[in-house]
Amino acid sequence: MRLSLSFALLLLSFASSRAGEFRVGAAQVEITPKNGTPMAGYYAFRAVGGVLDPIFSKAIVVEQDGTHAAMVVIDLSGTTKPIVEAARKAVQEQCGIEGDHVMISATHTHTGPQLARGSLIDEITKANSGPGLEYMQALPGLIAQSVKEAKARLAPASPTVARGQCEGISFNRRVLREGQSEAIWQPKSIDLTREKPAGPIDPELGVLVFQAEGKPVAGYLNFAMHPTSVGGGLKISADYPGVFSRLVSERHAPGMVCLFANGCCGNINHGDYISGKRRTTLELGTALADAATAVWPNLSKVTTHSPRIYAEKVTLERxxxxxxxxxxxxxxxxxxxxxxxxxxxxxxxxxxxxxxxKKDVPLIAEVQVICFSDEVAILSMPGEIFVELGLAIKKASPFKHTFIAELANGSIGYVPNREAYPQGNYEVVSARGEAGSGEKLVEVAIKLLGKAKAGN
Incomplete structure (x- = not known):
């Protein structure tokens, strides 16, 4: 009897020590397609002909008091609702993590495989047949595997956060001349006496690092810029996000899994029209890694609570x-x-x-927030969001650190701000939603951030 009582007290003591403990696990699973798979990015059929660097599904799982949340980033041009729904279902079945507690975003690399999205582009790129179809059928399982492996590695850890700036590599690619917009995709010099950037950039670099006993085990990095530096070749590459993530890991903790969430970069590119200089993929990734290294000493530990997950599906006008x-x-x-x-x-x-x-099919956009601290929130939206909208969210956010992941949980194409619509050009004619759609998403995002902060 005394032995049983002692054992029970020991178990109770162990359970008490675990109560309120914040745990983190991270993993990556390769998702590089085979040769012949259609590639994304340029309104044409391009078959994969090799690999510059592999691409991954990377996952971070956090848990406290029995509540789990998963942040996943895939090295693809975007996500689709069918892929996200299938992946969430697989995660729930295999990992026991609720599907709506999973956030899946894409880096937007233009040198990854094409996912079918139910449009004319599927026929052109052959995304919905042959190797393209095979890839899409396998992808949800690979995403779920990355979450499963991350969950299996859950261990006590502390989130630390800092933010810095990375200037001189990102540019607002919409340039105005007489009220109309021209898109600058590649570096070239322009006449700044006649043309001007149509909007701002967001040079903020967010760095979230999970550390166990002072050693980094996972990172969540956030910056806003199109990954189009590799160009239109036929070899798979994660573009600059791959270089950035790899360098951060190599410099600070080899083996650390680093996720890169692309911010609101719908109108942000690396095309330098100030100097006309063309920066390589390595140069862009290195510049960001240098900026992360510069703020590394500023990483500060934040107090945690059990993960809070909020989401709302917003119906937009087509x-x-x-x-x-x-x-x-x-x-x-x-x-x-x-x-x-x-x-x-x-x-x-x-x-x-x-x-x-699809005029009779609702255009639905999921806005999602995951937070596990009163200081840090991760917010996601579908589509290629204009930087002005992201800046508005950050300005109004009640959190000290707000990370924004675009192209998450599905895609609705480009999402310009209202002011951009009469200026025309590529992003506007590509948009599925009416003017004001972006501002509607901002309104919902700010509301959800407020709920996450208050915990209700």
Whole structure:
């Protein structure tokens, strides 16, 4: 009897020591496609012909008081609702983590495989057949595997956070001349007496590092810039996010799993129109790694609570088109399979015909927040969000550190701010939602951040 009582007290003591303990696990699973798989990014069929560097599904699982949350980043151009739904279901079945406690975002590399998205582009890129279909069928299981392995590695750890700046590598790629926008995708010099950037950039670099006994075990890095530095080749690459993550791990804790969440970079690129200098993938990743290293001594430990997860599905108005616009889109689409056309007319045709075909299907965007501290929140939205919208969220956020991951939990295409619509150009003609859609997402994001902060 005395032995049983002593054993019970020992168990109670052990359980008490675990109560309130914050635990973290991280893992990465390779998702590099085989040769012949269609590649994403440039409105044309490009088959994978090799690998510059492998791509991954990376996951961080956090847990306290029995509540789990998972942040996943995949080295792809985007996410789709079917892939996210299948991955969340697999995570719930295999890991016991609720599907809606899982956030899945993409780095937006343009040298990864193409995912079918239910539009004309699927036919052009062959994403929904052959190797493309095989890849999509395998992907949810690989995402779930990364979460499963991360959960298996759960161990006591402390979140530490800092933020810095990385100047001189990102530029607002929309340039205004006489009220109309021109997109600058690649570095070139412009006449700044006649043209000006259409908006700001966000040079803030967010660094969230989970440490166990002073040793980093996982990192969540956040910066806003299109990963298009590798170009339109036929080899798989994670682009600069891969270099950035690898260098941070090598410098500070070899073996540390580093996730890179791309911020609101819908109109942000590396195309330098000030100096005209072209920076390589290595140079961009190194610049960000240097900026992270500079703030590393400033990493400060934050107090934790059990993870809070909030999400809201927002219904947006789809854009409307005239009969003349629809006829023009059909004419362009009829030539896309056989002719080399400009990016803007192709994007406009794809967006117009997809929007018309889905006019009776709600355009739904999921906004999600995960927080485990009163100082840090991770917010995600679908689509390629304009930087102005991200800056508005950060400014209004009640959290000291707000990390924003775009292209998460599905995609709704480009999401410009209201001011950009009359200026036209690529991002606007690519948008699925009406003017004001972005501001609606901002409103919901701020509301959810407030609820997460208050814990209600």
């Amino acid at each position: 854009r409307k088109f005239t009969e003349a616009q629809i006829a023009k889109a059909k004419e362009v689409a009829s030539r896309m399979m056989t002719e080399k056309l400009g990016t803007v007319p192709m994007a406009e045709a794809v967006s117009t015909l997809e929007t018309v075909a």
